[in-house]
Amino acid sequence: METILTINNLHKKFRHVHAVNNVSFEIKKGNVYGILGPNGSGKSTTLGIILNVVNKTSGSYSWFNGDLETHDALKKVGAIIERPNFYPYMTAYENLKLVCGIKGAPLEKIDEKLELVGLLERKDSKFKTYSLGMKQRLAIASALLNDPEILILDEPTNGLDPQGIRQIRDIIRHIASLGTTILLASHLLDEVEKVCSHVVVLRKGVVLYTGTVNGMISNEGFFELEANDKQSLKTILQQHPAIDKIEENESKLIVYLKESLEAADLNKYLSSQGIYLSHLVKRQYSLEEQFIQLTSSAK
Ligand code: ADP
Numbered sequence: 352m353e354t355i356l357t358i359n360n361l362h363k364k365f366r367h368v369h370a371v372n373n374v375s376f377e378i379k380k381g382n383v384y385g386i387l388g389p390n391g392s393g394k395s396t397t398l399g400i401i402l403n404v405v406n407k408t409s410g411s412y413s414w415f416n417g418d419l420e421t422h423d424a425l426k427k428v429g430a431i432i433e434r435p436n437f438y439p440y441m442t443a444y445e446n447l448k449l450v451c452g453i454k455g456a457p458l459e460k461i462d463e464k465l466e467l468v469g470l471l472e473r474k475d476s477k478f479k480t481y482s483l484g485m486k487q488r489l490a491i492a493s494a495l496l497n498d499p500e501i502l503i504l505d506e507p508t509n510g511l512d513p514q515g516i517r518q519i520r521d522i523i524r525h526i527a528s529l530g531t532t533i534l535l536a537s538h539l540l541d542e543v544e545k546v547c548s549h550v551v552v553l554r555k556g557v558v559l560y561t562g563t564v565n566g567m568i569s570n571e572g573f574f575e576l577e578a579n580d581k582q583s584l585k586t587i588l589q590q591h592p593a594i595d596k597i598e599e600n601e602s603k604l605i606v607y608l609k610e611s612l613e614a615a616d617l618n619k620y621l622s623s624q625g626i627y628l629s630h631l632v633k634r635q636y637s638l639e640e641q642f643i644q645l646t647s648s649a650k
Pocket residue numbers: 365368369370388389390391392393394395396397
């Protein structure tokens with residue numbers, strides 16, 4: 352699979368803030384990547400560096416296997432990292448015409464991209480009459496005018512109402528389905544879960560997880576168990592090869608797995624050892640629980 356961007360051991364220090372701390376990841380063509388992290392975790396700084404608007408402290412990144420100079424590579428990148436800013440008294444069409452001039456994109460692209468973001472009917476309305484969601488969609492259309500290889504969005508749904516959020520997410524998924532690679536930064540877990548195939552989790556500038564969103568969701572899970580004789584239950588569980596660690600929570604045992612194990616198989620094993628459970632629940636972490644765990648456990 353073609354590589355769009357490679358980031359190696361990137362650092363950014365602002366005086367005493369280590370905003371980006373040894374970040375490495377790779378972006379492959381056709382995927383949708385999320386940089387997920389709480390506010391202040393270094394998402395915008397990372398995007399600023401790869402877009403050449405923030406100077407890195409150390410480390411490296413290379414666009415398109417380093418085949419192009421950054422300046423030329425960035426012509427194949429569409430990015431929205433600030434609030435959309437267009438001329439308020441000009442129409443959407445007129446604003447995009449100016450952008451076509453700057454980017455050297457053909458004017459036929461304007462209607463095509465306005466249609467893609469659902470603004471074709473409003474192309475002759477002045478920008479100042481647009482809602483925030485429409486402004487954001489116009490910014491996406493503008494970023495797509497020259498058919499970039501990758502679209503980069505920083506917190507694309509910030510400040511929007513639920514309907515606006517949904518429209519933007521639908522558009523991002525649609526653009527991805529047409530083959531454009533996407534990198535978006537978000538502090539919203541459900542946004543990344545709904546829109547992205549891959550995720551880089553950042554906390555205080557440090558990468559805590561990188562991989563597929565599914566890989567993050569599908570750990571082996573854990574059991575909640577209860578039996579009259581809690582001590583023997585624990586002793587017998589400790590001998591099972593699939594069991595990782597055991598915690599006590601009031602009358603229950605919380606049993607974490609290192610390999611997959613079905614509830615029925617565990618129950619059978621325990622009864623063969625003379626243990627009869629009064630309570631058995633298998634739970635899987637949601638991505639949200641994992642995100643909270645990931646972002647709170649790393650000190
Ligand atoms: P995020 O986008 O994840 O919210 P940022 O990349 O904006 O995070 O910020 C990461 C850290 O770097 C924060 O602690 C922020 O205060 C700091 N920071 C960002 N830009 C600057 C700057 N220009 N000068 C000083 N500190 C900055």
